[in-house]
Amino acid sequence: MSRAKLSNFLKLSKGIGKKIKYVFIAFSKKKYLLNFFFLAVFFVIYTLIVNQIKFYTKLKENNFNSFLKSNEFNNIKEFIFENLKSPYKKYNYTVENNDTLEKVLKKYNINKNEINNIASGIIKKKLSNIYAGTKIQIVTKEGKGTDKIVSLFYPIDAITSVEIKRNKDEFNITKIVLKLKKKKIVLSNTIKNNLYSSAVAVGIEPNIIVEFANIFGFEVDFQRDIRTGDAFEVYYEQYVDDDNVVRNTGKIIYASMFVNNKELSLYNFKHDNKEGYYDVDGKSVIKTLMKTPINGARLSSSFGIRKHPILGYNKLHQGTDFAAPTGTPIMASGSGVILRAQKYKGYGNYVSIRHNSIYVTAYGHMSKFGRGIRKGVRVNQGRIIGYVGSTGMSTGPHLHYEVLKNNKRVNSQRLKLPSGKILSNEARNKFEVERIKIDVKLAELR
Numbered sequence: 348m349s350r351a352k353l354s355n356f357l358k359l360s361k362g363i364g365k366k367i368k369y370v371f372i373a374f375s376k377k378k379y380l381l382n383f384f385f386l387a388v389f390f391v392i393y394t395l396i397v398n399q400i401k402f403y404t405k406l407k408e409n410n411f412n413s414f415l416k417s418n419e420f421n422n423i424k425e426f427i428f429e430n431l432k433s434p435y436k437k438y439n440y441t442v443e444n445n446d447t448l449e450k451v452l453k454k455y456n457i458n459k460n461e462i463n464n465i466a467s468g469i470i471k472k473k474l475s476n477i478y479a480g481t482k483i484q485i486v487t488k489e490g491k492g493t494d495k496i497v498s499l500f501y502p503i504d505a506i507t508s509v510e511i512k513r514n515k516d517e518f519n520i521t522k523i524v525l526k527l528k529k530k531k532i533v534l535s536n537t538i539k540n541n542l543y544s545s546a547v548a549v550g551i552e553p554n555i556i557v558e559f560a561n562i563f564g565f566e567v568d569f570q571r572d573i574r575t576g577d578a579f580e581v582y583y584e585q586y587v588d589d590d591n592v593v594r595n596t597g598k599i600i601y602a603s604m605f606v607n608n609k610e611l612s613l614y615n616f617k618h619d620n621k622e623g624y625y626d627v628d629g630k631s632v633i634k635t636l637m638k639t640p641i642n643g644a645r646l647s648s649s650f651g652i653r654k655h656p657i658l659g660y661n662k663l664h665q666g667t668d669f670a671a672p673t674g675t676p677i678m679a680s681g682s683g684v685i686l687r688a689q690k691y692k693g694y695g696n697y698v699s700i701r702h703n704s705i706y707v708t709a710y711g712h713m714s715k716f717g718r719g720i721r722k723g724v725r726v727n728q729g730r731i732i733g734y735v736g737s738t739g740m741s742t743g744p745h746l747h748y749e750v751l752k753n754n755k756r757v758n759s760q761r762l763k764l765p766s767g768k769i770l771s772n773e774a775r776n777k778f779e780v781e782r783i784k785i786d787v788k789l790a791e792l793r
């Protein structure tokens with residue numbers, strides 16, 4: 348700063364100083380008012396600070412509480428109480444997408460040679476497939492620099508697991524398969540709220556309930572046909588271990604529903620090397636297309652003229668909408684070949700299936716596609732082709748379902764579907780024998 352500028356600056360500050368002085372004198376004449384003003388300001392600031400402190404203390408407490416409940420704390424606790432003096436460490440790891448056993452082991456301070464040994468060992472024994480969600484138990488022992496593996500354990504499915512144990516410098520890899528006994532069971536209930544909860548209430552396994560709903564998918568609209576007091580019965584196979592714990596389920600042998608004052612009983616029967624379900628007259632339950640290719644959904648918009656929820660004007664709604672939570676599985680409503688499985692116009696993620704020379708079905712707004720669903724793939728009826736979402740022109744999660752008859756969109760809910768084939772001659776006689784056997788066994792087990 349030059350000398351001239353400096354002196355100018357000093358003059359200016361003096362001026363400002365004077366002005367402040369005047370203001371202060373003017374205020375001191377009203378001393379009481381000023382004191383009151385300061386007191387008020389102090390009080391406001393004090394209250395703010397006290398509240399802030401209270402807020403942070405509370406936050407810390409909450410953080411601490413959630414920390415106490417967290418896995419992190421449990422791990423530390425386990426570590427402190429169990430492993431402090433021990434050279435052994437135990438880890439429980441939950442497999443994530445794209446994990447391999449090798450990748451998992453590399454997350455820990457484990458000797459690289461041992462990881463390679465185990466990785467090649469399980470590949471040789473064809474046990475290298477691990478799935479997201481699988482829980483792996485790993486026990487290690489401290490070594491020089493890196494840790495050594497003592498044992499490893501992980502399940503492959505409900506009855507198979509893999510055990511890897513150290514044997515000096517080698518590893519014994521064992522596939523453990525539970526010995527299961529087949530057991531047949533009959534369970535029934537009246538429906539109070541919905542099929543699912545009434546079936547769970549009597550101990551029916553979820554996959555049997557899904558299968559049951561699939562079998563009746565052509566005959567019963569689970570959204571509208573079911574009334575309180577309707578009933579069902581299911582006769583199926585369970586696989587139990589030595590402790591009589593159910594480890595797996597087999598097929599449904601017989602299923603019956605009492606709906607709309609009618610009883611419909613279906614029998615499992617193998618014909619032409621294919622298992623299917625037939626009614627008492629030997630008529631197959633399979634029809635070309637399902638009315639509702641989704642379980643647990645609500646019909647939210649039918650086929651016809653409506654005010655478009657996004658465009659705002661009246662337009663022909665050329666499909667049927669089923670509202671359901673994001674991620675609800677969508678089934679192929681009939682067997683056929685995938686025409687499209689891609690993002691498509693306002694449909695978002697879209698799948699279409701050609702069933703025969705006349706019928707095509709289409710499914711829109713999916714959050715994602717089913718595993719292996721690509722153009723050209725043949726799917727069976729009931730196969731999961733995708734999951735409910737809200738992609739494309741959509742205001743909320745739902746399935747937009749279309750049936751195209753000779754390339755023209757038609758109302759899927761009004762469609763007169765061709766009924767299933769009827770067993771004849773020799774097959775019919777075989778079925779009759781089978782059906783009577785099932786009925787006898789049913790009477791025994793009820």
Ligand SMILES: [Zn+2]
Nearest residue numbers: 666667668747
């Ligand atoms: Zn729609």
